[in-house]
Amino acid sequence: MEPRxxxxxxxxxxxxxxGDRGYYNTSVSDIVSSADVARGTFYLYFANKRKLxxxxxxxxxxxxxxCIETVEVHEAARSPKEQLVDNLVRVFVLLxxxxxxLSILLRGAVGLDREIDDKLQDFYREILEAIENxxxxxxxxxxxxxxxxxxxxLAVLGAVKEVxxxxxxxxxxxxxxxxxxxxxxxxxxxxxxxxxxxGVSIP
Amino acid sequence: MEPRxxxxxxxxxxxxxxGDRGYYNTSVSDIVSSADVARGTFYLYFANKRKLxxxxxxxxxxxxxxCIETVEVHEAARSPKEQLVDNLVRVFVLLxxxxxxLSILLRGAVGLDREIDDKLQDFYREILEAIENxxxxxxxxxxxxxxxxxxxxLAVLGAVKEVxxxxxxxxxxxxxxxxxxxxxxxxxxxxxxxxxxxGVSIP
Amino acid sequence: MEPRxxxxxxxxxxxxxxGDRGYYNTSVSDIVSSADVARGTFYLYFANKRKLxxxxxxxxxxxxxxCIETVEVHEAARSPKEQLVDNLVRVFVLLxxxxxxLSILLRGAVGLDREIDDKLQDFYREILEAIENxxxxxxxxxxxxxxxxxxxxLAVLGAVKEVxxxxxxxxxxxxxxxxxxxxxxxxxxxxxxxxxxxGVSIP
Amino acid sequence: MEPRxxxxxxxxxxxxxxGDRGYYNTSVSDIVSSADVARGTFYLYFANKRKLxxxxxxxxxxxxxxCIETVEVHEAARSPKEQLVDNLVRVFVLLxxxxxxLSILLRGAVGLDREIDDKLQDFYREILEAIENxxxxxxxxxxxxxxxxxxxxLAVLGAVKEVxxxxxxxxxxxxxxxxxxxxxxxxxxxxxxxxxxxGVSIP
DNA sequence: AATGAATGAGTCTTCATTCAT
DNA sequence: AATGAATGAAGACTCATTCAT
Numbered sequence: 001m002e003p004r005x006x007x008x009x010x011x012x013x014x015x016x017x018x019g020d021r022g023y024y025n026t027s028v029s030d031i032v033s034s035a036d037v038a039r040g041t042f043y044l045y046f047a048n049k050r051k052l053x054x055x056x057x058x059x060x061x062x063x064x065x066x067c068i069e070t071v072e073v074h075e076a077a078r079s080p081k082e083q084l085v086d087n088l089v090r091v092f093v094l095l096x097x098x099x100x101x102l103s104i105l106l107r108g109a110v111g112l113d114r115e116i117d118d119k120l121q122d123f124y125r126e127i128l129e130a131i132e133n134x135x136x137x138x139x140x141x142x143x144x145x146x147x148x149x150x151x152x153x154l155a156v157l158g159a160v161k162e163v164x165x166x167x168x169x170x171x172x173x174x175x176x177x178x179x180x181x182x183x184x185x186x187x188x189x190x191x192x193x194x195x196x197x198x199g200v201s202i203p
Numbered sequence: 204m205e206p207r208x209x210x211x212x213x214x215x216x217x218x219x220x221x222g223d224r225g226y227y228n229t230s231v232s233d234i235v236s237s238a239d240v241a242r243g244t245f246y247l248y249f250a251n252k253r254k255l256x257x258x259x260x261x262x263x264x265x266x267x268x269x270c271i272e273t274v275e276v277h278e279a280a281r282s283p284k285e286q287l288v289d290n291l292v293r294v295f296v297l298l299x300x301x302x303x304x305l306s307i308l309l310r311g312a313v314g315l316d317r318e319i320d321d322k323l324q325d326f327y328r329e330i331l332e333a334i335e336n337x338x339x340x341x342x343x344x345x346x347x348x349x350x351x352x353x354x355x356x357l358a359v360l361g362a363v364k365e366v367x368x369x370x371x372x373x374x375x376x377x378x379x380x381x382x383x384x385x386x387x388x389x390x391x392x393x394x395x396x397x398x399x400x401x402g403v404s405i406p
Numbered sequence: 407m408e409p410r411x412x413x414x415x416x417x418x419x420x421x422x423x424x425g426d427r428g429y430y431n432t433s434v435s436d437i438v439s440s441a442d443v444a445r446g447t448f449y450l451y452f453a454n455k456r457k458l459x460x461x462x463x464x465x466x467x468x469x470x471x472x473c474i475e476t477v478e479v480h481e482a483a484r485s486p487k488e489q490l491v492d493n494l495v496r497v498f499v500l501l502x503x504x505x506x507x508l509s510i511l512l513r514g515a516v517g518l519d520r521e522i523d524d525k526l527q528d529f530y531r532e533i534l535e536a537i538e539n540x541x542x543x544x545x546x547x548x549x550x551x552x553x554x555x556x557x558x559x560l561a562v563l564g565a566v567k568e569v570x571x572x573x574x575x576x577x578x579x580x581x582x583x584x585x586x587x588x589x590x591x592x593x594x595x596x597x598x599x600x601x602x603x604x605g606v607s608i609p
Numbered sequence: 610m611e612p613r614x615x616x617x618x619x620x621x622x623x624x625x626x627x628g629d630r631g632y633y634n635t636s637v638s639d640i641v642s643s644a645d646v647a648r649g650t651f652y653l654y655f656a657n658k659r660k661l662x663x664x665x666x667x668x669x670x671x672x673x674x675x676c677i678e679t680v681e682v683h684e685a686a687r688s689p690k691e692q693l694v695d696n697l698v699r700v701f702v703l704l705x706x707x708x709x710x711l712s713i714l715l716r717g718a719v720g721l722d723r724e725i726d727d728k729l730q731d732f733y734r735e736i737l738e739a740i741e742n743x744x745x746x747x748x749x750x751x752x753x754x755x756x757x758x759x760x761x762x763l764a765v766l767g768a769v770k771e772v773x774x775x776x777x778x779x780x781x782x783x784x785x786x787x788x789x790x791x792x793x794x795x796x797x798x799x800x801x802x803x804x805x806x807x808g809v810s811i812p
Numbered sequence: 813a814a815t816g817a818a819t820g821a822g823t824c825t826t827c828a829t830t831c832a833t
Numbered sequence: 834a835a836t837g838a839a840t841g842a843a844g845a846c847t848c849a850t851t852c853a854t
Contacts, residue, residue, distance in 0.1 A: 003813080022315070024227040028849060038815040040852080049849065107310055112225070121372070135398065147398050151389045154369055155362035162361025163354060169324075186354045194397035195338065195347050195355050206838075230823065241840045246825065409834080428721070430633040434828060444836040446831080455828065513716055518631070527778070541804065553804050557772060557795045564771025565764035572763050575730075592760045600803035601744065601756050612817075636844060647819045652846065 007045045010035050015056050019100025023053060023112050053104075054116055060101045061123050067094055068127075071134065081188065088160070088184035093177065095164055106165055128153050156191055163187065210248045213238050214262075217255050222303025226256060226315050256307075257319055263304045264326050270297055271330075274337070284391065291363070291387035296380065298367055309368055331356050359394055366390065413451050416441050421462050425506025429459060429518050460522055466507045467529050473500055474533075477540070487594065494566070494590035499583065501570055512571055534559050562597055569593065616654045619644050624665050628709025632662060632721050662713075663725055669710045670732050676703055677736075680743070690797065697769070697793035702786065704773055715774055737762050765800055772796065 001009075013035040017026040028049050032039050046052040067090040071083045078086075095102040105120070131153040138144030163183060204212075216238040220229040231252050235245050249255040270293040274286045281289075298305040308323070334356040341347030366386060407415075419441040423432040434455050438448050452458040473496040477489045484492075501508040511526070537559040544550030569589060610618075622644040626635040637658050641651050655661040676699040680692045687695075704711040714729070740762040747753030772792060 001813090006813090025315075027847085039817090039850090040815055041813080043850070044813065112228075138398075143400055144398050145396075145400050147393060148386070148389045150369075151366060151386055152393055152398050154365045155358075155390060155393055158361035158363070158365025158368070159358035160361070161365065162357045165361070166353075166357055183351075183354060186351045187358060190350055190355055190358055190397070191393065192397045192399045193348075194393070194395045195341075195350050196395045197346055197348050204838080209838080231825085232823075242824095243826080243841065244839055246827095247838070251824075407834090412834090433826085445829090445838090446836055447834075449829070450834065518634075544804075549806060550804050551802075551806050553799055554792070554795045556775075557792055558799050558804050560771045560775050561764075561768035561796060561799055564767035564769070564774070566767070567771065568763045568767025569760060571767075572759075589757075589760060592757045593764060596756060596761055596764055596803070597799065598803045598805045599754075600799070600801045601747075601753050601761050602801050603752060603754050610817080615817085637846085638844075648845095649820065649847075650818055652848095653817070658845075 003045075006037070006041070010037070010042065010045055011052065011056060011059075014052055015098070015100045015104075018053065018056065019103040023104075050113060050116075053112070054119075056101065056104065057116055057119060060098070060105060061119065063094060064091065064105075064123075067091060068130075084188055085181065085184045088187065089177070089181050091160075092164070092167075092180045092184060096167065096180070099168060102164060103168055106161060106168070124157065128157055131156050152191075156187075159187055159191070206248070209240070209244070213240070213245065213248055214255065214259060218259055218301070218303040218307070221256065221259065222306040226307075253316060253319075256315070257322075259304065259307065260319055260322060263301070263308060264322065266297060267294065267308075267326075270294060271333075287391055288384065288387045291390065292380070292384050294363075295367070295370075295383045295387060299370065299383070302371060305367060306371055309364060309371070327360065331360055334359050355394075359390075362390055362394070409451075412443070412447070416443070416448065416451055417458065417462060417465075420458055421504070421506045421510075424459065424462065425509040429510075456519060456522075459518070460525075462507065462510065463522055463525060466504070466511060467525065469500060470497065470511075471529075473497060474536075490594055491587065491590045494593065495583070495587050497566075498570070498573075498586045498590060502573065502586070505574060508570060509574055512567060512574070530563065534563055537562050558597075562593075565593055565597070612654070615646070615650070619646070619651065619654055620661065620665060620668075623661055624707070624709040624713070627662065627665065628712035632713075659722060659725075662721070663728075665710060665713065666725055666728060669707070669714060670728065672703060673700065673714075673732075676700060677739075693797055694790065694793045697796065698786070698790050700769075701773070701776075701789045701793060705776065705789070708777060711773060712777055715770060715777070733766065737766055740765050761800075765796075768796055768800070 010031065014026070014031045017030050017034060020026075021030075028039065028042055031049075031052075032042050046055070068087050069083070071080050071087070072078075073080060077083070095105070132149045135144050135147070135149040135152055139146065139149070213234065217229070217234045220233055220237060223229075224233075231245055232242065234252075234255075235242050249258070271290050272286070274283050274290070275281075276283060280286070298308070335352045338347050338350070338352040338355055342349065342352070416437065420432070420437045423436050423440060426432075427436075434445065434448055437455075437458075438445050452461070474493050475489070477486050477493075478484075479486060483489070501511070538555045541550050541553070541555040541558055545552065545555070619640065623635070623640045626639055626643060629635075630639075637651055638648065640658075640661075641648050655664070677696050678692070680689050680696070681687075682689060686692070704714070741758045744753050744756070744758040744761055748755065748758070
């Protein structure tokens with residue numbers, strides 16, 4: 001088999017196993033026997049188990065990053081709302097297609113390795129900052145209320161994560177894109193105008 | 204040393220280590236050497252590492268559950284908003300005091316053990332249902348808009364989790380209760396009326 | 407409790423456990439919790455687990471030895487046959503009353519300890535020699551055929567052991583002495599005149 | 610080394626050690642250091658120490674069973690006596706060649722494991738029944754006296770066991786087949802016509 | 813490129829024995 | 834005399850990694 005192919009094959013089998021059973025409950029044995037190659041072959045393609053895992057994480061973060069686009073606000077652009085929803089949809093679609101990696105993303109790398117942990121932290125921090133900056137910008141443009149932008153950003157990120165988490169446990173693989181788009185829109189709306197009826201406020 | 208004391212001591216040392224390095228990177232050896240007792244002593248108090256961990260999780264979930272109170276809506280009661288905030292504050296305070304356990308709660312038990320995993324899942328599911336039911340009730344009382352209550356509930360839960368998560372990484376241990384209360388209020392407000400200025404809507 | 411009593415109590419509980427589960431599957435914990443004394447108490451009465459076991463074996467061998475009497479052949483004595491049967495009966499009765507020790511005697515001490523093993527070996531060797539000597543004597547008196555006395559002695563010893571072994575597995579505790587006496591007589595007869603009909607020989 | 614070879618090597622070293630020191634006094638460490646392989650190698654070939662032991666027992670019982678042939682009584686057949694002696698000789702020869710396993714067979718598996726214990730029990734029970742049936746048949750053909758066939762069968766089995774036991778302790782490895790045959794014949798004769806001279810009876 | 817037997821450090825767990833109270 | 838908490842040596846077992854073929 002082509003080296004490239006074999007590599008990919010190992011990565012895919014590993015991703016599935018890591019996603020299903022976690023890093024520590026997946027042995028190199030499991031991976032090679034799932035991919036049906038010899039044990040030694042594994043080490044022709046990856047320095048060690050940890051490196052393979054790192055590669056999976058790197059690859060996911062790369063693809064995730066590249067499917068998030070900066071929201072353009074100039075006249076010609078599509079509406080910011082649409083752009084935001086599109087971003088969310090792209091993220092959802094990507095992660096729906098790779099549930100295993102989603103599992104890793106949401107919970108997998110903890111206590112595993114300082115370096116990998118840091119990568120995920122950094123990734124989330126960047127997203128957080130992007131959201132926070134957008135909110136701050138919105139405040140400057142008098143579009144956003146005087147909320148604590150830090151908290152608001154955390155809330156948005158957490159909400160998205162949790163919805164994704166629910167995806168993992170749900171039977172149906174949210175494959176209809178219309179449904180995905182609806183969910184993205186729902187989240188956005190909740191954060192835009194809240195859940196209360198107009199004029200109502202919690203006493 | 205009194206058995207009760209020793210038990211507690213072991214639980215505390217274990218909680219710290221599990222919190223810091225994760226379940227799999229904490230060996231029984233680590234625990235006993237941290238607690239400065241002999242290896243065999245561990246097994247006088249716990250059947251095995253997994254059981255100790257389970258006990259930590261059980262204990263946390265119990266205390267968490269018991270600090271969440273049903274929101275009362277009758278006249279005499281304090282305002283619902285206050286009650287909601289109080290609930291959040293109690294959760295935050297409890298988890299601030301036990302960062303190690305918070306760490307476990309947010310990420311620790313995955314891929315470890317079906318049973319423990321299920322406990323956490325059940326716990327979160329219950330909370331989720333409670334939030335969802337509140338929202339549905341709010342809709343019946345015309346207080347809550349026609350949002351997707353499932354998504355909204357997930358968003359709230361995720362937001363709270365993420366804020367807690369941020370707590371873990373933050374230097375300062377949010378000990379001023381006023382600050383905690385402020386954050387709880389912020390979250391509530393964000394979900395109540397959203398982040399947008401009155402009258403503004405995302406185009 | 408009287409020291410003497412406590413000692414006996416521990417010995418009895420230990421004997422039962424050793425008999426039921428073997429030496430290695432009986433822990434000091436088992437013994438003390440069965441006897442309902444503290445762990446440390448055990449070591450007030452016995453230097454260690456092995457010593458207690460040794461004492462059980464010693465005691466049994468002593469009682470066994472003392473219930474076997476040399477067969478007297480002078481005129482005044484009871485018939486040799488009766489004396490032989492009486493010896494067997496005494497052995498059977500003793501071991502029926504202490505099944506636990508019988509179990510140890512037949513199988514227990516192997517691979518446990520050179521010293522204890524040797525004691526059992528010596529015991530059996532003595533018995534073997536006694537039987538062999540009797541047979542040789544019988545040959546000199548023209549009572550016993552020219553059989554290989556070694557083999558014959560082994561056969562007798564083995565037969566007795568096996569019948570005792572069967573006793574262990576049997577439900578009923580052969581308590582009727584008449585029955586015991588019958589079995590002893592049967593064994594003796596088999597070895598005396600064989601199992602074949604008079605005049606018959608295996609072709 | 611070829612897997613098959615290594616397996617056999619481990620089995621042989623283990624058999625020797627189990628035979629010499631017993632199951633509980635033989636650690637996996639002992640086995641691997643005797644076989645001069647790494648500790649982990651052991652577990653490539655056997656699930657655990659108990660399984661290896663079970664395999665040794667199974668294998669021995671299988672070979673033993675297959676070297677015992679039903680005695681044929683029709684005209685053309687060799688004399689029953691010869692057939693009986695041949696059976697005994699085959700058993701003796703097999704067990705002489707595998708003293709270690711003989712040791713295990715006679716005493717090793719007690720208190721070790723219900724399942725293995727049962728296997729040995731069953732094996733002996735079958736042999737016992739075969740002997741008993743032969744005796745009963747002999748009685749129907751008026752060849753065998755009215756002895757208690759149960760006791761007689763136990764006596765024969767015990768005698769054979771004890772002679773084998775003596776083999777274990779004897780220096781010389783009864784390798785001359787003539788000698789073995791003689792012993793087998795002796796046993797048979799003792800049980801056929803007893804040890805007493807013709808016409809003599811114990812008074 | 814691929815194989816898979818071998819390695820051995822590292823873990824969990826047990827249990828006879830000690831000793832302060 | 835008695836207690837029972839504590840010890841730590843020893844044993845079973847796992848698994849990432851290596852290396853000769």
